[in-house]
Amino acid sequence: MATAHKNLSTYQKEEIPNAKDFKFGVVVSEWNPTITQNLFQGAFDAFIENGALKENIVRWNVPGSFELVYAAKKMRESFDMLDAIVVVGVVIQGETKHFDFVCQGVTQGVMDLNINGDIPVIFCVLTDNHIQQSIDRSGGKHGNKGTEAAIAAIKMAQLKKDAKFYGFEN
Numbered sequence: 001m002a003t004a005h006k007n008l009s010t011y012q013k014e015e016i017p018n019a020k021d022f023k024f025g026v027v028v029s030e031w032n033p034t035i036t037q038n039l040f041q042g043a044f045d046a047f048i049e050n051g052a053l054k055e056n057i058v059r060w061n062v063p064g065s066f067e068l069v070y071a072a073k074k075m076r077e078s079f080d081m082l083d084a085i086v087v088v089g090v091v092i093q094g095e096t097k098h099f100d101f102v103c104q105g106v107t108q109g110v111m112d113l114n115i116n117g118d119i120p121v122i123f124c125v126l127t128d129n130h131i132q133q134s135i136d137r138s139g140g141k142h143g144n145k146g147t148e149a150a151i152a153a154i155k156m157a158q159l160k161k162d163a164k165f166y167g168f169e170n
């Protein structure tokens with residue numbers, strides 16, 4: 001289903017784990033800052049709405065989406081008590097292939113962090129053809145992808161916690 005047929009901000013609160021004991025990191029790109037601020041706000045509000053404490057949400061900024069991976073890696077090393085990290089960025093198609101390389105780099109980088117690390121890293125990077133698509137997905141007519149990312153972070157934090165108890169003890 002495409003985003004156009006789904007509101008990114010819609011979720012059933014009773015189906016979401018309570019986040020009061022979880023700690024979250026959010027790394028925010030400064031490219032297209034109005035959009036990334038709206039995405040951050042959507043994520044922050046959803047964390048609070050689902051029980052997280054504001055002192056348990058740490059935010060770092062980076063210059064652009066390409067830097068999100070390094071910052072998420074350093075954040076993971078600095079705060080090993082985090083339950084999930086969200087990376088927030090907006091990449092908008094320009095005249096050259098730069099778009100493809102930035103998108104490829106950040107996407108593969110986040111995948112690598114998830115494969116190689118123990119803290120889930122949630123992908124909240126818009127990869128849009130034009131600014132209107134970004135506006136529509138950051139609190140506009142399709143809702144807010146920041147909200148969706150925060151809900152994913154809460155669910156993955158819960159999965160990480162539950163996974164500890166499924167292991168066999170020898």
Ligand SMILES: Nc1c(NC[C@H](O)[C@H](O)[C@H](O)CO)[nH]c(=O)[nH]c1=O
Pocket residue numbers: 029031032063064065066067089090091092093102
């Ligand atoms: N064009 C966009 C960028 N470009 C900047 C890179 O992300 C990076 O900061 C630079 O290449 C230095 O390493 N970043 C975005 O987040 N969005 C864009 O549309």
Ligand SMILES: CC(=O)[C@@H](O)COP(=O)(O)O
Pocket residue numbers: 091092093094095096097098099100102
């Ligand atoms: C995503 C980009 O890097 C892009 O916005 C840069 O634009 P251009 O390809 O016109 O240099």
